[in-house]
Amino acid sequence: MMIRSIRAPLAALFASALASVSQAAESGWSLLNMRQGVTDMSRKIYDLHMLIFWVCVVIAVVVFGAMIWSLVNYRKSQGAVADTTMVHNTRVEIVWTALPVVILIAMAVPAARTLVEIEDTTKTELTIKVTGFQWGWNYEYLDQGVSFFSRLDRASDKARELGSGIDPNSVEHYLLNVDNPLVVPVGTKVRLLVTGADVIHSWWVPDFGVKKDAIPGFVNEAWFNIDADKTGLYRGQCAELCGRDHGFMPIVVDARSKEDFQTWLKDKAAQQKQAGAPADAPPTAATPATEPGTASGSRS
C-alpha cells in the first residue's frame, strides 16, 4: 500500500527532473553526453564510452530490477519467509564471482586497445611543445623556431574583474577565448610535448579527445589528427586545478588547411626572426617586413 502511494509522486519527480535537464540542454540529450569530436581518436573514445555506458545500463537494469522485484513481491507483510538455502550457496557464489570477472575482461579488451592507440605517438608530422604556466599557455613549434604565449582574451579579462560593470553575457566566448590561438593544420598527425613551468596544469581540448597533464619536470606526449574537412576553432580549458586563475586560462585551437597553415607558419617565423634580430639589421628578402599582429592568427 505504502509503496503504491509513493510511486506516483516519485515518478512525477523523476519526470520533472528529466524535463528540466533536457530543457537545460538546448539541442537535446547529446549535449549532456561526451562529444564525438573531430578526430578519429575522439570518435573511438566516444564509441568506447558508449559501449561501456550501455553495458553499465544493462547491468543496472538487471540488478536493480531483480532487487526491486524481490523487495516488492517478497516483503514480510505478504507473508514471505526467508529462503535460508541461499546463504553460503557455493553455486551462487561461483556465478556471482565469475560473471563480473568475465564482464570486466570483456570491457578491458576494447579499452586497452583504445589506450594503446592513444599512446602511439609514432609517425607524427609536426611537434609542438605546450607549456602550462600560471596562468596561460606557451606554444613552441620545435622545428620551425616559432613560439608564442596564449592568454585569456582582453574582453573576457576586463569583464571578469570585480565591479567591472560589464555583463559577461555580452562578451562573446566569455572565458573561452584567447589572444593567440594555437594554429595547427588539419589532416596532420600533430604531436604535443606537454609540460608545466610552475605547477601542474592540464591541456584539454574535448573535440580532439586530448587531455594531458602538464607537469613541471616531466614531458608528457599526446597527439591528434583533425579530420581534413574540419577546419575551424576548437576550444578547451585547463583541466587541473592550478591556482587562483585556473578558470581563466582557456585553450583555443585554430585548425587550418595545410596550405593556410604553412603560410601562417612562414609568416610567423619570419616575423619572430625579425623581432629577435638586431635593431639595425635591415629586413632582407628572407625576412620580409610584416606588420606585427597581422599574422598572429587572431582570425576568429
Ligand SMILES: [Cu+2]
Ligand atoms: Cu590550470
